[in-house]
Amino acid sequence: MRNRNNPDSGTIKESRFPPSLFAIFLSTLLLMTGIHTGLIVLVNRMEWNVFIQTIVPIAYWGMVAVVLTLFTRREIRAVYEEPMHKLAEATSRVANGDFSVYVPTIHTQDKWDYLDVMIMDFNKMVEELGSIETLKTDFVSNVSHEMKTPIAIIKNYAELLEAEHITDEQRKEYAESIEGAAMRLSSLISNILKLNKLENQRITPEAEFYDVSRQLCECILQFEDAWDEKELELDAEIEDAAMIKADESLLELVWNNLLSNAVKFTEPGGTITVKQTSNDGFIKVTVSDTGCGMDHNSIKHIFDKFYQEDTSHSREGNGLGLALVKRVLELSDGDIQVFSEQGKGSTFVVTLPAAGALRTGNGGKS
Structure with a gap:
């Protein structure tokens, strides 16, 4: 029947x-x-x-x-x-x-x-x-909340700049705070637009053959100042070359977000490990840290829009990065898994089909 x-x-x-x-x-x-x-x-x-x-x-x-x-x-x-x-x-x-x-x-x-x-x-x-109406309501509520904080910071420091008796050092400090809040607001709006385009498939991935090992090395180098500032130890194990067919600019978002989170949630003196291997027609990239880790409930919601498990770091992000990562990998026939334990760090494992491998569209599982 x-x-x-x-x-x-x-x-x-x-x-x-x-x-x-x-x-x-x-x-x-x-x-x-x-x-x-x-x-x-x-x-x-x-x-x-x-x-x-x-x-x-x-x-x-x-x-x-x-x-x-x-x-x-x-x-x-x-x-x-x-x-x-x-x-x-x-x-x-x-x-x-x-x-x-x-x-x-x-x-x-x-x-x-x-x-x-x-x-x-x-x-x-x-x-x-x-469900869509609930998501829309939550989305509007979250966006309003996320925008409210940087706008309030800009307003408060702008009022302080209008004060007559402030030193040059204070003026510089207030200006830097306004710039930081503006950058956060700009990042939020940019990520919202990117995620909206990806979810509505207004961005069509332009797949091409390229070396993901090279791309990983370039992305790691972009965070060199951040490693040094927090005195982090980087352990990288990357192949000389690993060819994939995907949209290079979109996958750059993936690596930058994973590396940014690893730096953000790892305490000074900690270790971040980046490992890339090729096996059975798939490319596997692992990003691990020795940071604060997550509980089981956080792992379940980590890819939800605007979800921020550690409120102490909430000013450093807007909860859209991993949602972007998930959507980009879906469009790239890739998959991402999370392994974490509170107080012991987190590991993100990305799997992508190697160049020439059968693309099944189910996250790299045949």
């Missing part, structure tokens, strides 16, 4: 008016015709006058017509009109923003017809719309 999860698994009744109903109509009309013949014979034998012989068949067929009309009307109302009115009412509620609507099916699942399937599809659609 076909159902909402597997609509092609069986046969769904294609008519709300089964052949048995029309068989009843036919049988009834045939019976009524036979009774009509009997009435004609009866009135002839009883030699009633012409008026009565005329009125009896008319009255008889009038009664038959009324009964059949009422029966047909009842069937149409029960089988078609009432379910459609309920569906129309539910549609109106959804149009007015009520996504808690649920329309029950008319039959049990083993007796579904096309209207039952349509109702279940409607319920699924409403559920998805409700």
Whole structure:
């Protein structure tokens, strides 16, 4: 039997008016015709006058017509009109923003017809719309919250700059704070736009062959000042060359975000390990740190938009980096896994198909 999860698994009744109903109509009309013949014979034998012989068949067929009309009307109302009115009412509620609507099916699942399937599809659609509305509300709330902080910083320090008696050192400090807040706001808006384009596939990955080992080395060098500032130890194990076919600019976002997080969450004097290997047609890149780590709940939500597990570092990011990483890897037929333990650091493992390998579109799993 076909159902909402597997609509092609069986046969769904294609008519709300089964052949048995029309068989009843036919049988009834045939019976009524036979009774009509009997009435004609009866009135002839009883030699009633012409008026009565005329009125009896008319009255008889009038009664038959009324009964059949009422029966047909009842069937149409029960089988078609009432379910459609309920569906129309539910549609109106959804149009007015009520996504808690649920329309029950008319039959049990083993007796579904096309209207039952349509109702279940409607319920699924409403559920998805409700989820989208919730996500949109959360997104607007999160964006507003994230923008509020840097805007408040800019406003406060701008007011301080207007003060008459401030030193050049204070003026420089306030200006640097304003610049930092503006950069954070710019980064937030840029990441929102990138993520929106990626999720709506307005950015089409331009895949080309290139050496990911070279790219990893270049990205690592960009964080050289950050390593030195926090006195971090870098342990890199990267192959001489590893060719992949992907969008180089998009994957640069992946490595930069993973390395940035590793630096951000590793305490001074800690260690960051970057390892890249090739095996069985796949390129594997591992970024590990000895930072604060995450609990099980944080690991479950780490790729959610605006999720920030460690609030002490919340001013250093906007919770969109790993969401971008996840989406880029999905578009690149890649996969990412997280292994972490609180107080012992985190490990991110990225898997990508090597150049020439079969691209399965399921995150590098064949």
